[in-house]
Amino acid sequence: MKRLIPANQFPKLLTIIAVLLSAVFNSNAQKIKPTASGLIPVNGIKVYYETYGQGKPVILLHGAFMTIDMNWGELIPTLSKTRKIIAIEMQGHGHTQFSERKLSHTTLASDVAGVMDYLKIDSADVVGYSFGGEIAYQFAIQNPKRLKKLVIISSTYKSDGWQPEINNAFKDMSPDIFDGSPMKAAYEAVAPDKTKWKSFVQQMLSNAGETFNMGDSNIAKITAPVLLIAGDNDGLNKIELAKTYKLLGGDLIGDFTGIPRSQLAIIPAQTHVTLMMATSVLAGYLDSFLK
Secondary structure, three states, X not given: OOOOOOHHHHHXXXXXXXXXXXXXXHHHOOOOOOOEEEEEEEOOEEEEEEEEOOOOEEEEXXXXXXXXXXXXXXXXHHHOXXXXXXXXXXXXXXXXXXXXXXXOHHHHHHHHHHHHHHOOOXXXXXXXXXXXXXXXXXXHHHOHHHEEEEEEEOOOXXXXXXXXXXXXXXXXXXXXXXXXXXXXXXXXXXXXXXXXXXXXXXXXXXXXXXXOEOOHHHHHOOOOOEEEEEEOOOOEOHHHHHHHHHHOOXXXXXXXXXXXXXXXXXXXXXXXXXXXXXXXXXXXHHHHHHO
16 A cells, blocks of 8 residues: 655655755756846835846746745746746745735735836736746736736645645644755845744745635636646646636637637646756746747
8 A cells, every 4th residue: 555644744845845946956057147136116015026038028936935046947048038037036035025014815916016017017928836826826816907828837726726735734834844944045045134034934834824715716717828737746636726727718629619728737747846847848838838
């Protein structure tokens, strides 16, 4: 019989995964310099951004506890060859200051819109991974006219979209589990106030422990084309993922009706972490869809 990982081992496991992920990105990423970067005053805080390349804008939203480089370092060189990339570090992450402001999907999606306003971008494609995918969903709901295309990588718009083990894992977590991790090292390298680390982690863990659901009806109202990308073993509930795809207009008999505007890609032999390491696969799907 296949052994399952006990729930109380998930904090340690996630820390090991974080070490693996950041180590791979830091060692393999082809570094390129942003064409512009800085802090933008938005909704009472200053949000850090970087831009790369030229062309139609694509906004990148990172996963929890990550920075632009840790999440997107391998993809930006490829994507920026044909598009203008705007990568954002959300509240408390990387260069963006920690704030006692309530951390919510609604607020963070408003921050994205605020960055677009400051950079004079009327509309854009939006790509979000994990926690960033949740914010991308909320952005689509709040700003439908500003969204061209949406890419959701290994993420969901509701708690039930994750396997129960993922939701339960956060119950046993504390900021101390990240001590000595590359995520903490990355934070201390660029954070404007390094003393806020534990407060930031606790804020994120508290947010992750809250049940959320943006609403099936709201997802069904998204008119922009959506590409859902998942690893076959990434922690997402694949039954719920299939329901999401149907809400977005997919799951049709294409030979009878034609191909729907939205797409679903489930990548074999991939986890939540290794999916972001499959650079060439992701780049191929993104390039094809965003064209």
